[in-house]
Amino acid sequence: MIDFSLTERQLEIQGRVTEFIRDKIIPRENDPRQGGHGPQDDFRRELNALAKAAGLIAPHVGEEWGGMGLSHVEIAVAFEAAGYSPIGPIAMNCSAPDEGSMAMLEKIASQAQKERWLRPFASGEVRHCFAMTEPEGGAGSDPSMLKTVARADGEHFVIDGRKWLITGAQGAAFTIIMARVDGSGEKDGATMFLADMASPGIRIERVLDTIDSTFAGGHSVLVFEGLRVHRSQVLGELGEGGRYAQVRLAPARLTHCMRWLGLATRAHHIASDYARTRHAFGKPIGEHEGVGFMLADNEMDLHQCRLVIWHTAWLLDQGRRAGTESSMAKVLCSEAYFRIADRCVQILGGMGVTHDTLVERIFRELRAFRIYDGPSEVHRWALARSVLKGR
Numbered sequence: 001m002i003d004f005s006l007t008e009r010q011l012e013i014q015g016r017v018t019e020f021i022r023d024k025i026i027p028r029e030n031d032p033r034q035g036g037h038g039p040q041d042d043f044r045r046e047l048n049a050l051a052k053a054a055g056l057i058a059p060h061v062g063e064e065w066g067g068m069g070l071s072h073v074e075i076a077v078a079f080e081a082a083g084y085s086p087i088g089p090i091a092m093n094c095s096a097p098d099e100g101s102m103a104m105l106e107k108i109a110s111q112a113q114k115e116r117w118l119r120p121f122a123s124g125e126v127r128h129c130f131a132m133t134e135p136e137g138g139a140g141s142d143p144s145m146l147k148t149v150a151r152a153d154g155e156h157f158v159i160d161g162r163k164w165l166i167t168g169a170q171g172a173a174f175t176i177i178m179a180r181v182d183g184s185g186e187k188d189g190a191t192m193f194l195a196d197m198a199s200p201g202i203r204i205e206r207v208l209d210t211i212d213s214t215f216a217g218g219h220s221v222l223v224f225e226g227l228r229v230h231r232s233q234v235l236g237e238l239g240e241g242g243r244y245a246q247v248r249l250a251p252a253r254l255t256h257c258m259r260w261l262g263l264a265t266r267a268h269h270i271a272s273d274y275a276r277t278r279h280a281f282g283k284p285i286g287e288h289e290g291v292g293f294m295l296a297d298n299e300m301d302l303h304q305c306r307l308v309i310w311h312t313a314w315l316l317d318q319g320r321r322a323g324t325e326s327s328m329a330k331v332l333c334s335e336a337y338f339r340i341a342d343r344c345v346q347i348l349g350g351m352g353v354t355h356d357t358l359v360e361r362i363f364r365e366l367r368a369f370r371i372y373d374g375p376s377e378v379h380r381w382a383l384a385r386s387v388l389k390g391r
């Protein structure tokens with residue numbers, strides 16, 4: 001039986017994160033060290049130091065590696081509270097894409113790789129980027145179209161290829177590269193590699209200007225030209241990159257839903273306050289049915305998303321893969337959050353499109369969620385195929 005009431009421990013985690021975000025993070029939301037490509041690194045480090053002092057760094061990583069070692073349901077509670085501010089997850093070192101890759105490294109990396117890459121990553125000392133998507137007809141919705149190639153050369157591989165939309169590349173200390181291995185003598189196919197960003201053969205071509213502005217480092221075009229990596233830099237096993245991408249993506253889709261739930265709730269709170277206090281035609285606008293119904297729809301969307309997230313997190317805590325459930329949660333939540341943000345803009349009237357409240361930014365931030373980690377159509381298409389197969 002599933003009990004959706006929070007345990008004392010979950011309530012304690014929720015309370016601590018909520019207080020931290022309210023007292024330490026929200027007052028810093030307008031720090032000028034933020035731009036179209038996210039917060040600058042010195043600001044990020046200051047935020048991380050505050051989270052460390054509060055004992056709230058990397059909730060999803062095991063204590064052995066410097067995190068809080070929370071369960072999936074506890075993570076759901078903590079991430080929602082952190083996500084109430086766009087810079088909350090960055091402060092607690094649990095924002096995308098870093099959070100998903102930390103979780104994957106913890107599951108797949110060798111002990112030596114964890115010491116070298118995971119430990120400084122979990123503490124917030126360094127950031128990373130995850131390089132899979134390619135321009136010009138390469139891997140996108142269909143990852144099997146991977147064009148980046150890793151040619152075996154003795155104890156090394158030589159990687160050539162071009163990636164784009166790579167979040168956080170600017171300022172990252174290392175990258176996880178998805179490349180197609182050729183001639184390994186063992187197992188060819190999609191493989192993940194770890195490489196320091198300072199390695200010769202890695203170049204950031206440009207940082208893209210995009211609709212969102214919260215992700216540290218923005219999103220870049222990344223070029224690999226004759227990048228030499230040692231076999232010890234293969235993450236996990238050769239030819240298993242596709243499977244590891246799913247190991248990373250199933251929980252990572254859900255954690256996006258958790259963080260963005262906090263931000264959608266924030267927009268709803270701002271719009272609700274406005275609806276209570278702004279008068280038109282002789283009464284608060286919230287008492288006009290057109291606005292009241294929008295608030296009610298927001299409440300129902302938020303409630304539905306929270307239940308779906310908690311249920312999927314609970315399945316993960318039971319040791320289930322929950323791939324289909326996290327895929328469904330991603331579509332449901334990304335579409336519901338965008339509806340919520342859109343209604344909030346509408347409720348605020350002209351103020352909704354200004355920078356005078358956070359709602360305009362939330363509206364922009366949430367749009368891309370329907371595209372990354374699989375566009376809604378791809379999830380629906382995969383789900384439809386499994387329905388037709390009779391599952």
Ligand SMILES: Cc1cc2nc3c(=O)[nH]c(=O)nc-3n(C[C@H](O)[C@H](O)[C@H](O)COP(=O)(O)OP(=O)(O)OC[C@H]3O[C@@H](n4cnc5c(N)ncnc54)[C@H](O)[C@@H]3O)c2cc1C
Nearest residue numbers: 130131132133140141165166167368372373374375377381
């Ligand atoms: C803000 C942002 C951050 C990102 N960060 C990263 C990152 O850090 N690392 C990384 O590797 N990638 C990243 N990406 C890339 C992201 O994962 C891809 O954009 C996504 O997988 C879609 O691939 P694509 O852009 O090539 O779209 P395409 O493959 O060109 O698809 C375009 C559209 O075609 C439709 N479509 C495709 N297949 C189907 C189908 N089977 N059925 C119905 N419709 C379909 C969908 O509507 C889709 O939106 C990021 C993207 C964004 C927007």
